[in-house]
Amino acid sequence: MSGSTSHGTMSDRERDTQLLLQAGRLLLEYNESSGAIIRTLTATATALTTASLHVAVSYGSVTVALGNDSPLFQAVKELRYNAALQTRVHEILDQVRHRQLDASAALALLGRVEAESRRHSRWLVAFILGAAAASFAGLMRADGPAALVAGVATALGLLVRQELGRRHFSLLTLPFAASFIGATLGGLAIRYGWTRTPEPVLLVPALMVVPGPHLLNSIFDLIDNHLPMCLSRLGLAIGILLASALGIIVGIELTDPLVMDPEGSNGIRLNLLADVVLAAIATCGFAAFFNTPWRRLGMVAACGMAGHGLRYLCLEAGLRLEAATFLAGLAVGAISGWLTRSTRVPVAVIAFAGAVTMIPGSSLYHALAGALQVARMANQSDPSLATRTLAYAFHGFVVVSGLALGLVLGIRTLPMLPFLPSKEKISPKPAGPLNTDA
Numbered sequence: 001m002s003g004s005t006s007h008g009t010m011s012d013r014e015r016d017t018q019l020l021l022q023a024g025r026l027l028l029e030y031n032e033s034s035g036a037i038i039r040t041l042t043a044t045a046t047a048l049t050t051a052s053l054h055v056a057v058s059y060g061s062v063t064v065a066l067g068n069d070s071p072l073f074q075a076v077k078e079l080r081y082n083a084a085l086q087t088r089v090h091e092i093l094d095q096v097r098h099r100q101l102d103a104s105a106a107l108a109l110l111g112r113v114e115a116e117s118r119r120h121s122r123w124l125v126a127f128i129l130g131a132a133a134a135s136f137a138g139l140m141r142a143d144g145p146a147a148l149v150a151g152v153a154t155a156l157g158l159l160v161r162q163e164l165g166r167r168h169f170s171l172l173t174l175p176f177a178a179s180f181i182g183a184t185l186g187g188l189a190i191r192y193g194w195t196r197t198p199e200p201v202l203l204v205p206a207l208m209v210v211p212g213p214h215l216l217n218s219i220f221d222l223i224d225n226h227l228p229m230c231l232s233r234l235g236l237a238i239g240i241l242l243a244s245a246l247g248i249i250v251g252i253e254l255t256d257p258l259v260m261d262p263e264g265s266n267g268i269r270l271n272l273l274a275d276v277v278l279a280a281i282a283t284c285g286f287a288a289f290f291n292t293p294w295r296r297l298g299m300v301a302a303c304g305m306a307g308h309g310l311r312y313l314c315l316e317a318g319l320r321l322e323a324a325t326f327l328a329g330l331a332v333g334a335i336s337g338w339l340t341r342s343t344r345v346p347v348a349v350i351a352f353a354g355a356v357t358m359i360p361g362s363s364l365y366h367a368l369a370g371a372l373q374v375a376r377m378a379n380q381s382d383p384s385l386a387t388r389t390l391a392y393a394f395h396g397f398v399v400v401s402g403l404a405l406g407l408v409l410g411i412r413t414l415p416m417l418p419f420l421p422s423k424e425k426i427s428p429k430p431a432g433p434l435n436t437d438a
Helices: 012-029 034-048 083-097 103-116 122-139 144-166 173-191 198-207 212-223 227-255 272-289 294-316 321-343 347-358 361-376 383-416
Strands: 053-057 061-066 072-075
Touching (some): 012 034, 012 053, 012 061, 034 212, 122 144, 122 347, 144 173, 198 227, 212 383, 294 347
């Protein structure tokens, strides 16, 4: 059942349960990992009461119970992004744990947090995300026209996504529309000879809708042994990725760009300064899209600069892309984990914003281009093309896996260092099993 008792008539136990329930709902809906939700609620419950806390996190709801009380659940509409709101929830719970805020006041604040956590201006975010896409394209060695088209397509795709969301279109329609717009404009740019770098102009608008926090939180859920939530988040992320890929394919088929050579083409070579500056702009764009507070954008940008700069130096030193990306992901994970401890900005947001520009767009482009060519040659045989396509696909998978592994190791290893204080003093008693049928 769901509690609905008014604040004024609640007992202390009911008030504490409602506080934990509301906090759990907000943290899940705005994309905290299951393990982090349970640890945060357990630490808060320890500061409020001596009763044991039982928590169950599922894809559609959060359920909590104190002691032997009947469990209460709160439904969650969808998993979405709002870093400012998530940060504010953690700040309120921090004040409760440090006895700076009583439970009644905290519950009232949590009840208003969604209304008071305003989102950035949609037009400003569209401009910043467009600039981020142009910078991302630059990191993929795009020429000027390709970077411009990628930026415009991304900004337009964001505005269309927001409008479709307001009209309650299906969730998977949104990434499809954004990728379709990007592939269509990119395909026209290629067809009419506006650019000689087809990879970034076609892929960057789609890469801007990669559900990174969903993917990272699914890995965290897997590590923390929350398998149902891991599979739910992973399924959602895969659905978004497939919708985005379909948008690219439909856009390409519609425009039939003349340049779809799997060997690609060489673009502009960057120096270290240009590399880190473009990475900073791209990182800020993703952070703004996730509604990260403006005052935190600088630290998120520094995280992206450090990771991308390290990868650049590793590549210049002769390391393979897989190893360089793993080391850079490790650095981004460690820095984002450290920043989260003091700022409360969600770690998945910082880590993904800092690492997304290291996704191997070239390999993904070659794999997609080769797959389309194989599909068009259904009645013919070209083993060399199929082999190259698989090779690019496996290479992209290995690089992305190395990036994800580096991020997770960096984030999860940092709290174990002996010279850093614990982030939370969590009760040693684990959250017990919960019978949701009670």
